[in-house]
Amino acid sequence: EYFDKIKKEDKDIQAFVTLCEEEALExxxxxxxxxxxxxxxxxxxxxxxxxxxxxxxKDIKTTCASKMLEDFIPPYDATIVKRLKESGAIIIGxxxxxxxxxxxxxxxxxxQTTKNxxxxxxxxxxxxxxxxxxVAAGFAPLTIGSDTGGSxxxxxxxxxxxxxxxxxxxxxxxxxxxxxxSFDQIGxxxxxxxDCAISLQAIQGNDPFDATSVRxxxxxxxxxxxxxxVKGLKIGVPKExxxxxxxxxxxxxxxxxxxxxxxxxxxxEEFSFPISQVGLSxxxxxxxxxxxxNLARYDGVRYGYRTKNYESIDDLxxxxxxxxxxxxxxxxxxxxxxxxxxxxxxxxxxxALFLRKKISQEFKNAFKDYDVILTPTCPVLPFxxxxxxxxxxxxxxxxxxxxxxxxxxxxxxxxxxGLSEQNLPIGLQLIGDHYTEGKLFQVAYNLE
Ligand code: GLN
Numbered sequence: 001e002y003f004d005k006i007k008k009e010d011k012d013i014q015a016f017v018t019l020c021e022e023e024a025l026e027x028x029x030x031x032x033x034x035x036x037x038x039x040x041x042x043x044x045x046x047x048x049x050x051x052x053x054x055x056x057x058k059d060i061k062t063t064c065a066s067k068m069l070e071d072f073i074p075p076y077d078a079t080i081v082k083r084l085k086e087s088g089a090i091i092i093g094x095x096x097x098x099x100x101x102x103x104x105x106x107x108x109x110x111x112q113t114t115k116n117x118x119x120x121x122x123x124x125x126x127x128x129x130x131x132x133x134x135v136a137a138g139f140a141p142l143t144i145g146s147d148t149g150g151s152x153x154x155x156x157x158x159x160x161x162x163x164x165x166x167x168x169x170x171x172x173x174x175x176x177x178x179x180x181x182s183f184d185q186i187g188x189x190x191x192x193x194x195d196c197a198i199s200l201q202a203i204q205g206n207d208p209f210d211a212t213s214v215r216x217x218x219x220x221x222x223x224x225x226x227x228x229x230v231k232g233l234k235i236g237v238p239k240e241x242x243x244x245x246x247x248x249x250x251x252x253x254x255x256x257x258x259x260x261x262x263x264x265x266x267x268x269e270e271f272s273f274p275i276s277q278v279g280l281s282x283x284x285x286x287x288x289x290x291x292x293x294n295l296a297r298y299d300g301v302r303y304g305y306r307t308k309n310y311e312s313i314d315d316l317x318x319x320x321x322x323x324x325x326x327x328x329x330x331x332x333x334x335x336x337x338x339x340x341x342x343x344x345x346x347x348x349x350x351x352a353l354f355l356r357k358k359i360s361q362e363f364k365n366a367f368k369d370y371d372v373i374l375t376p377t378c379p380v381l382p383f384x385x386x387x388x389x390x391x392x393x394x395x396x397x398x399x400x401x402x403x404x405x406x407x408x409x410x411x412x413x414x415x416x417x418g419l420s421e422q423n424l425p426i427g428l429q430l431i432g433d434h435y436t437e438g439k440l441f442q443v444a445y446n447l448e
Contacts, residue, residue, distance in 0.1 A: 002048050002092060006139045012120060014112045015134040017053050018061050018094040024048070027090045042088030043202045049084055050134050050143040053094040054101055055186065056175040057081055060091075064177050065109035066099045068298050068305045068324040078175020079207045080144065080186050087202040092140060095130030099326045100295065101151055101179045103127050104398045107389055108328045115385070116158060118424055122382040125155030125398075128189070132159040135189045142190050142199055146176055148183045149283050150378075150402025153414035156189055157377035157427020160416045162444070163189045164196045167434045168409030169214045171200075172207030178294040180287035181212075183406040193415065193444045197222035200437060218435070225442040231265030233443065236370030238273035241401055246379045253418035253426045254376050257447055261374075264446060271369070275362045276404050278355050283403035284396060285339050285352035292336025295329070331392065360408040367433040372443050375401050377414040377427035405431055413440045415447060 003021050010016055031046050051057060054064045056074035058081075063069045081091065098108035106114045106129025114129045116122040117137040124133040128145030132155035135143050145152040147165035156163025164187045171186045178184060188199040201222055207213045237258065242251060262268050300306040300320030307319035325333070339348035366373060378398055388395045405412040410431055417428035428447065432440045 002139060006093075009137060010139065012115065013117055013133055013137050014114050015095055015130040015137060015139060016050065016093045017063060017065065017096050017111050017130065020060055020091055020093055023060070024090050024092045031088060031090070042086065043198060044084065044142070045088030047089050047142055048092045048140050049089045050093050050095050050131060050140040051081060051091060052097050052128050052131050052143070052145045054097060054146060054177040055080060055144060056177070057091065057094065060094065062094065062177070063111065064100050065097045065111050066324065066326065066329070067110045070110070070305065072304055074175070076175065079172035079209060080203050081175065083203045084144075089142070089202070095128070095134055095143060097130055098127035098328070100177070100291070100329050101127040101146055101148055102291070102328050102332055104150070104154055104395050105383070105388065106130065106155070107385065108326055110326055113385060116382050118160060119382070119422075121384055122424065123158065123385055125158030125382065127151040129155045131189050132156050132161055132163065135159070135161045135191060142188060142195060144186060145189055146184055146186050147406065148179050148287060149406050150399045152187045152189065153377050153402050153412060153427070153429060154398060156414040158382040158425060160425030161189055161191060162193055162196050162413065162415050163187065164200060164413045164437070164440075165405065165411060166200060166204065166437060167214075167411040168406075169212050170204050170218065170411070170435065170437070172210040172213045174207055174209035180290035181294065182290060183287055185406070193413070193441055193448055194223070194226065196413070197441045216435075219438050222438050222441055225438040226445050228442050229264065230261055230443055230446050233266045233372065233439075234370045235261060235266050235268045235443070236366055236373045237268060237270045238276060238373060238375060239270050240273050240276050241375040245397070245400070246376060247381055249420045250376050250379065250381065250426050254374075254428055257417050257428055258374065260447065261443070266443075268374070269370070271366065273362060273366065275355070275359050279359055279404035279407055280396065280400050282352040282355040282359070283399070283407060284335070285348050286356060288332045288336035289340050289349055290336070292333045292340065295333055298324070328392070356407050359404055363404075363408045363410060371432075371439055373431040375429045375431070377401060377429040381420050381422070381424045381426070401429060410434060411437050411440060413444050415444045417447065
């Protein structure tokens with residue numbers, strides 16, 4: 001059923017870059033046999049799942065939406081893919097994204113431009129735009145994305161679905177193609193908060209293949225949070241997230257949700273979080289620095305694209321990278337190399353690291369007073385395709401409410417909170433302290 005729908009409707013939306021119909025039907029048959037024997041199918045038994053194309057899938061092309069990896073077929077599954085399969089999920093395909101997850105609109109894909117299912121002239125957000133659009137269009141009940149600075153939450157907001165960025169380390173990054181390793185985190189998209197919670201349960205937990213993955217006990221029963229209500233919970237609203245630049249319709253919708261939470265018995269309070277305003281600058285410095293180092297591996301020698309045009313090894317590397325990386329990726333590599341070079345390291349990179357520490361401390365302080373922090377997910381409504389492609393800075397600004405969360409490694413969820421006059425989705429973000437995903441679900445469920 002899902003494949004029929006995708007084949008009919010994805011021509012217009014272009015959420016998928018690869019479909020794995022044969023493998024999926026085979027897997028479904030196996031599950032069917034298990035079912036007829038009365039065996040347990042697992043937490044996600046029989047659920048069709050689509051995966052962002054920067055997550056390695058064994059024997060299935062994983063392109064990162066880049067010419068550099070257009071023919072790359074990983075010899076192994078990412079841990080998350082392994083865990084999805086172990087819990088009975090069926091992988092139906094790979095979804096489009098901004099090249100190497102750099103972008104906020106999915107227009108930086110070297111393969112195709114995904115459209116927003118709510119309005120085909122609008123972007124679906126990014127970088128996990130394909131995964132968000134696939135859920136919104138009804139192509140899959142569950143999809144997986146990655147979030148380095150907002151790439152799950154912002155497209156979830158633009159496409160009117162739920163998107164969760166878990167605590168850094170809660171979900172293994174093994175097999176996720178690295179962008180900025182100290183920020184990158186994998187998480188789910190779904191139509192409901194409950195679906196996100198169930199899938200988190202299936203994919204989370206320590207992984208010996210990822211040295212940054214969680215070592216402490218993790219919550220095993222997120223569903224127990226759902227019926228608790230919000231009475232007595234303290235919710236902080238940082239006033240800096242509601243100042244100039246915020247679309248008035250988004251503001252209005254978020255205020256309505258705040259009123260609703262108050263009526264349900266939550267204690268909602270405004271507070272000041274001024275350091276959050278430098279988060280965007282710190283994010284783009286640190287993430288580009290890490291990207292410039294991570295992307296050094298694409299040299300045309302070991303795997304991926306190789307230029308035909310070379311006489312020396314230097315030529316080989318230079319021409320490979322010149323021909324196969326897109327504009328935005330090159331911009332990040334140059335920016336990252338610049339802020340790491342001698343003379344600029346102290347002025348930019350070190351300063352950004354200092355701010356990173358400050359931001360994390362300020363969040364810790366805020367969580368002494370509040371259970372959850374509530375903000376809009378994005379300051380603007382889904383914009384037109386092409387509108388921001390020539391203006392990287394205005395594209396970067398759409399991440400202003402999401403990046404601080406990655407800087408501090410916190411969990412955050414974006415949930416739909418109404419529609420604009422133009423019938424475009426609006427998203428609300430809830431941020432929690434490390435490993436308090438349960439509380440996020442508790443509040444988010446009440447707002448659904
Ligand atoms: N839009 C942000 C960027 O371009 C975030 C990307 C992401 O989270 N992968 O860096």
